[in-house]
Structure formats: C-alpha cells, structure tokens
Amino acid sequence: MSSQHQNHTSDVPAVGADSPFRQEHAARDEAPQFVLPLVVRIEKAEPPARTDALETAARAVLVLLTDVRSHGEGEWAGAVRDWQDARIRKVVRRARGAEWRKASTLPGVTVHGGAAEVRVFPPVPLDGWPKELAKLQVSGTDLDDPEPLAPVEPGIAVLWLNPDLEMSAGKAMAQAGHAAQLAWWELTAPERTAWRDSGFRLAVRTAPREQWAQLSGSGLPVVRDAGFTEIAPGSATVVADHPALRARLRPGQGTPGEEQRAVDSTRQN
Secondary structure (H helix, E strand, O other), rough: EEEEOOOOOOOOOOOOOOOOOOOOOOHHHHOOOOEEEEEEOOOOOOOOOOHHHHHHHHHHHHHHOHHHHOOOOOHHHHHHHHHHHHHEEEHHHHHHHHHHHHHHOOOEEEEEEEEEEEEEEEEEEEEOOOHHHOOOOOOOOOOOOOOOOOOOOOOOOOEOOOOOOOHHHHHHHHHHHHHHHHHHHHHOOOHHHHHHHOOOOEEEEEOHHHHHHHHHHOOOOEEOOOOOOOOOOOOOEEEOOOOHOOOOOOOOHHHHHOOOOOEEEEEEO
C-alpha cells in the first residue's frame, strides 16, 4: 500500500513532530520513496479471521513506530524517518510454511492477534526489497470472518471501514495500518503513552451505513484512496476514531471536509 499526505490545518495541540502535516507536500513527493512491508501468515488449513488480521496489522504498524530501533540512533531510525518524510506506503504480502519461517529470520517484529500473525519489517526502498519478501504474493489476499464479531469494548480506538467499499483483506489491512498511523500522529505524548501501555487496544469494524457520512465528516482522521486498484479515486476507506481525538471535536464539526486530516492511498501490486 502507499499513501500520499494532504496538508490540512489542525487545531490539535502538541501534535507529534513526526506528523506529516507539519511538512510540505512537494518535499515529500520529491523525497526517495520507501515502503513498509507487512507479511501476514496464512496457512491453508488454518487461515486467520479477516477482522483479526486487520486489527493485528494495524497494531503491527504502531509497534514498528514505537520500537526503540525506530528512534534516535536506532538501527531502523533512518529508514523510518525517510519513510515518514515521503509517502507512507505499505504493502501487505502473505506467507505460509517455509516462506513464513524464512521471512521471520529477517529483522522485524511479529505481532500476534487472536489467531492472526503479522510480521512488520523496517521500511525498505521501493526497489530494494529483500529477496525473501519480494517473492511473496501480494495480490489476492482475502479472508473471512466465520463467527459474528464481538461488541467493541468501551473506550478503545475503532477503525471504521467504509461500508460501501469492497476491499481484499490485503488492501484493507494496509488501509487499517494507515488509519492507525494517522491517529498516532495526532495524539499528544501522554496520549501516545497511554495507548502504548494498553497494548494498542483497538478494533476494526465496518461502519453502519447510516453513520458513515457523519464519521467521515466529523474531523477525525480519514484515509482516502488514490484509486489505482480495487476502488475509485478519492474514496474514503477508513476513519480513525480514537477516544482522545473524538474528545477534541468541537460542537458543529461534521461538515464533510471540515478539519479533516486525510491521506491518499494506493495499493501497489
């Protein structure tokens, strides 16, 4: 997946210095492009549930962003800075058996969900994928939810999917990762600490159709797709509904486009 940031004004106090909304769009486009690789384990006999995989991918992005190796003089810090200074591209590939074991030997972090396993790797140049990852399948990743989803726990972040869009599991995983990253960028340091200490508790759900317009126009972070694959250009795919961000919304916010922080995203096959 990839994403291109749009600059929008924001009244959020003390937004993290790593937020792309502090930077100029043109500079990001001209910077060398990096991609964040994510690999989901999908064994033929026991594939993970779709929502479990989406939630695990979103948390994996947050785990990478907060890993000590991604900051300061850490071994991943330079790549993470370059990636966030440009477009926050993400590509989700799938692996099983020996492919998964080989991928697991590369530097990265494996994040576990209910049954899902997602390994996130430090960003790599667009044309510089490790061979163990480059050969993995990127297209056609799809999963189902065999059981009804549990109610969302009160007080946790919810990444709301657009109910009118159909996306493969791989595309939706990257979109959920974008949304989690947008929420992270908008949080203050204490809010980030609280979320991290909770283990990045979050849920991914499809929004009720009657609530989507209000959600996507509320001022909460929105992911917008550039439309290169699967869906139409400009489609809003996910709204990042973090309790701390919702608490900041002023009465009257909700006009589509008002105070939105958005990214354009596109899946690269």
